[in-house]
Amino acid sequence: MLGLRKSLIVISLVLFCGVVNAQNIKKPKLVVGVVLENFNPDYLLKYSNQFTEGGFSRLVNEGVYFKNAYYPYFYSQTGVDQATISSGTTPSVHGIISHAWYNRLSKKAVDNVTERSISTDVTEMMRNYSPKKMLVKTVGDDLKLMNSFSRVFGVAMNAESSIMSAGHSADAAFWFNHARGEWTSSSYYMDSLSNWTKVYNKHLNLQYILRRGWNPLAMETTVAKSNLNYSSNFSHNLIKEFERNGSYRIIKATPYANSLVTEFAKNLIVNENLGRDNDSDILNISYSFLDYKCDDFSSYCDEKIDVLYRLDSELASLFKFIDEQVGLDNVLVVVTVSQSMVAAPEELIKRKLPGGYFDSFRAISLLKSYLNITYGSGDWIAGYDSQQIYLNRELIERRELKLRDVQDIVVDFLIQFTGINKVVSANSLSNGRFDNGVEKLIHESFNQKRSGDVLYSLFPSWINKLSDREDYVAKYSYRTKVPMFWYYKGIEHKVVNDRVSLLDIAPTMSEILEIPESQTMTGSVISL
Numbered sequence: 001m002l003g004l005r006k007s008l009i010v011i012s013l014v015l016f017c018g019v020v021n022a023q024n025i026k027k028p029k030l031v032v033g034v035v036l037e038n039f040n041p042d043y044l045l046k047y048s049n050q051f052t053e054g055g056f057s058r059l060v061n062e063g064v065y066f067k068n069a070y071y072p073y074f075y076s077q078t079g080v081d082q083a084t085i086s087s088g089t090t091p092s093v094h095g096i097i098s099h100a101w102y103n104r105l106s107k108k109a110v111d112n113v114t115e116r117s118i119s120t121d122v123t124e125m126m127r128n129y130s131p132k133k134m135l136v137k138t139v140g141d142d143l144k145l146m147n148s149f150s151r152v153f154g155v156a157m158n159a160e161s162s163i164m165s166a167g168h169s170a171d172a173a174f175w176f177n178h179a180r181g182e183w184t185s186s187s188y189y190m191d192s193l194s195n196w197t198k199v200y201n202k203h204l205n206l207q208y209i210l211r212r213g214w215n216p217l218a219m220e221t222t223v224a225k226s227n228l229n230y231s232s233n234f235s236h237n238l239i240k241e242f243e244r245n246g247s248y249r250i251i252k253a254t255p256y257a258n259s260l261v262t263e264f265a266k267n268l269i270v271n272e273n274l275g276r277d278n279d280s281d282i283l284n285i286s287y288s289f290l291d292y293k294c295d296d297f298s299s300y301c302d303e304k305i306d307v308l309y310r311l312d313s314e315l316a317s318l319f320k321f322i323d324e325q326v327g328l329d330n331v332l333v334v335v336t337v338s339q340s341m342v343a344a345p346e347e348l349i350k351r352k353l354p355g356g357y358f359d360s361f362r363a364i365s366l367l368k369s370y371l372n373i374t375y376g377s378g379d380w381i382a383g384y385d386s387q388q389i390y391l392n393r394e395l396i397e398r399r400e401l402k403l404r405d406v407q408d409i410v411v412d413f414l415i416q417f418t419g420i421n422k423v424v425s426a427n428s429l430s431n432g433r434f435d436n437g438v439e440k441l442i443h444e445s446f447n448q449k450r451s452g453d454v455l456y457s458l459f460p461s462w463i464n465k466l467s468d469r470e471d472y473v474a475k476y477s478y479r480t481k482v483p484m485f486w487y488y489k490g491i492e493h494k495v496v497n498d499r500v501s502l503l504d505i506a507p508t509m510s511e512i513l514e515i516p517e518s519q520t521m522t523g524s525v526i527s528l
Contacts, residue, residue: 025490025528027514028332030275031282032322033165033505035085036311037078038289040299040341041483043308050309054316059335063487064528066496069336071480072503073444074457075386079112079160081338081502082286086138086165088506088521090444095135096164097447098476102383102390109385113160126177130188131163136520138167139506139513140282145169146515149279151272155265156286157257159186161338165284174268176260178249181206183264196271200264206248209256210238216302217309230302253293255310261287262314266321275326280513285318287311289341299343329489332512334505337482348461355461358419364389370413375399375406386476387464388452389414403427403453410454423456441480491528500526 044056051057059065071081073090075098083096091097096112103110115128137145140152154166154173163186166173170189174197177184182201185193193201214236241250251257265285268274274281289307290297297303315335322331348355364384371380376399383390389410396406407425414423422438430448434440442455458464460478484500503523510517511525 025512029330030326031332033284034335035286036337038294038339038341039337051312052316054319055312059485062493063485064491064494066484066500068499069482069484069502072501074441075445076339076477076480078339079164082161082164083134085505087136088503088523092444092447095447097450098386101450113163126184127187129159129186131168137518139509140167141169142515142518147279151281154284157252157288161286178247181248200267210242213238214254216306234302252291255307258287258311258314262318333487336484339477340479340482342477342479356419357465358458358462359465363417387456389454391453407453414456419458419462421457421459426453
């Protein structure tokens with residue numbers, strides 16, 4: 001009996017040590033979360049010998065490098081992914097299923113961060129923007145609940161990336177208002193911009209960026225050209241684009257967007273006194289790879305490689321600044337990727353690899369005709385977006401049809417199209433059990449109140465054919481496996497090849513910050 005008791009004590013101690021492993025890491029004064037949007041993970045290997053010591057090389061060689069982190073759902077998009085990272089759960093729970101979706105009550109498409117379908121507000125403070133559509137708390141929200149003196153901020157070029165990473169109770173989410181050419185926030189967070197933000201905007205010299213144009217970094221730096229791998233020179237006249245559109249949006253499609261993010265984040269750290277006391281703060285930053293023009297360039301073109309080189313320098317500059325202001329010994333840095341860059345089908349076909357474009361507009365048009373033939377003339381499709389089809393439920397009810405039967409008819413029709421891999425009805429997703437495969441990924445992207453009646457997925461390497469190349473709602477990444485880095489004093493360098501869910505970031509941060517884990521988090525604490 002005594003031997004059994006001793007054994008139980010030993011087992012309990014082992015289990016206890018395993019649980020508190022993350023808590024043995026000193027609570028940081030500042031947590032910096034970095035998301036790289038539209039980043040190509042293959043760059044880390046292909047261009048590893050051309051990175052600066054303080055940027056990607058620091059993360060790869062000194063941090064914990066998870067090579068096979070992944071989003072456990074199918075529709076990976078910016079904004080959606082930030083909501084997942086910050087909340088520690090899937091779109092099926094946090095409710096941000098896409099950039100936008102069809103609202104059955106208003107019978108209109110709604111944006112994930114605006115209070116109306118299209119916001120035309122271009123004043124200093126943006127009204128109508130908030131995280132209200134996110135149905136759960138974030139790590140930052142939990143931190144603020146535990147300690148009102150802690151500060152939480154989000155910084156990105158686009159509103160949804162900043163807002164979804166900052167959360168409900170954040171002190172502010174900042175993004176770039178390209179219509180006015182300045183940094184802004186929402187009246188949800190504050191009544192007016194802080195004085196330091198107004199001063200910063202006043203001295204923001206965007207005309208200099210436009211006049212400078214965009215040329216290879218090798219033409220602007222003392223770094224030897226042999227260290228930077230370009231196949232040829234390029235030159236982009238930004239003034240012409242600015243004059244054509246009358247806004248500063250073109251800057252988002254250049255590497256200078258990331259420079260703006262870095263410099264604003266630095267000023268925020270100083271002016272908001274982040275990391276200066278024992279009340280832990282959070283700063284979430286999103287960098288982008290050419291934003292709305294990402295698909296205009298091939299994966300390994302000189303422009304994208306130039307963005308990579310400059311982003312590496314931006315990270316090195318940010319880390320150096322944080323070290324000078326706060327001390328990296330006091331800062332936890334977590335870096336990962338959202339909506340990974342994928343190769344265009346023409347690039348794959350050129351190399352005799354499978355791939356193609358799916359013409360969703362043609363498919364929907366044929367589906368409408370098929371439903372008219374089957375059930376009689378009517379507007380059977382209420383809405384369509386993000387590979388989700390919303391049926392006209394009022395019409396189905398008036399015709400005394402069963403919704404489940406119509407959903408099944410649509411499923412059987414769509415699966416015949418070349419390029420479509422899986423089609424699943426909302427009825428199946430609501431009532432069925434999916435333990436693995438594509439159906440499981442679709443299920444984790446499905447929210448019963450917000451998702452469509454029928455959801456479909458394309459084969460890997462197939463993407464939607466867009467009538468508008470800037471249709472951000474229809475864009476997503478099928479590449480859900482991404483790198484993830486944790487960098488902090490006390491965390492030893494190692495490379496982890498095991499699969500680790502991105503849902504695990506939030507609960508791990510909660511444990512390190514010594515705050516309760518939100519009940520809606522479905523991830524687990526990572527062993528660092």
